[in-house]
Amino acid sequence: MNTIVKEVMDNLERKKIKTRYFETKNQVMEQILQETKNVTEIGIGGSMTIKEMNLHEALEKDGKNIHWHWLVEPEEREEVRQQAAKAEIYLTSTNALTEAGELINIDGVGNRVSAMYYGPKKVIVVCGINKICSDLITAMDRIKKQACPPNAKRLGLKTPCAATGACNDCLSEERMCNVTVIINHKPMAVDLNVYIVGEELGY
Numbered sequence: 439m440n441t442i443v444k445e446v447m448d449n450l451e452r453k454k455i456k457t458r459y460f461e462t463k464n465q466v467m468e469q470i471l472q473e474t475k476n477v478t479e480i481g482i483g484g485s486m487t488i489k490e491m492n493l494h495e496a497l498e499k500d501g502k503n504i505h506w507h508w509l510v511e512p513e514e515r516e517e518v519r520q521q522a523a524k525a526e527i528y529l530t531s532t533n534a535l536t537e538a539g540e541l542i543n544i545d546g547v548g549n550r551v552s553a554m555y556y557g558p559k560k561v562i563v564v565c566g567i568n569k570i571c572s573d574l575i576t577a578m579d580r581i582k583k584q585a586c587p588p589n590a591k592r593l594g595l596k597t598p599c600a601a602t603g604a605c606n607d608c609l610s611e612e613r614m615c616n617v618t619v620i621i622n623h624k625p626m627a628v629d630l631n632v633y634i635v636g637e638e639l640g641y
């Protein structure tokens with residue numbers, strides 16, 4: 439673990455957010471499979487990190503009920519988002535994590551960001567080392583350059599960033615940057631855990 443990761447973890451702990459470090463995604467997968475042993479209902483937020491890890495498949499094989507709107511037809515998504523927000527454990531990533539231990543996220547619907555601070559009993563945020571930013575400004579810059587444009591492109595949205603790779607703070611019908619949430623400290627009603635992985639994961 440490098441000194442920056444150590445500093446991030448110290449700051450998360452100061453903010454009463456539990457944190458652990460894993461060298462590889464396989465190690466964090468093993469930990470989550472172990473940690474969910476006695477849990478049946480698992481919600482997942484929109485996350486390329488979780489998708490890249492195929493964590494949902496491993497959990498399904500383990501007999502869990504997975505509530506993830508990415509796995510269902512459009513007409514079922516709203517109901518599944520609601521179920522995910524009530525799950526015992528919610529898995530997601532973060533768009534950025536600052537050295538001061540703040541989690542910054544931008545969302546279109548808002549289900550992912552709201553479930554990170556209210557709803558599920560326990561939230562596990564899997565954060566690749568590429569998401570660590572020096573401060574809030576760098577974090578916003580990262581999200582607008584490295585997260586939103588590829589996401590918009592992947593989803594086939596008709597937004598300027600999908601076409602050009604750059605944000606122009608659009609007013610598009612399909613704008614995905616509608617809610618910005620900064621978690622500064624452990625939210626009162628959720629057991630919030632940030633698992634940092636020493637590999638690049640998601641975007």
Ligand code: SF4
Nearest residue numbers: 586599605608614615
């Ligand atoms: S505000 Fe619009 S252009 Fe900017 S990143 Fe969000 S969706 Fe893309």
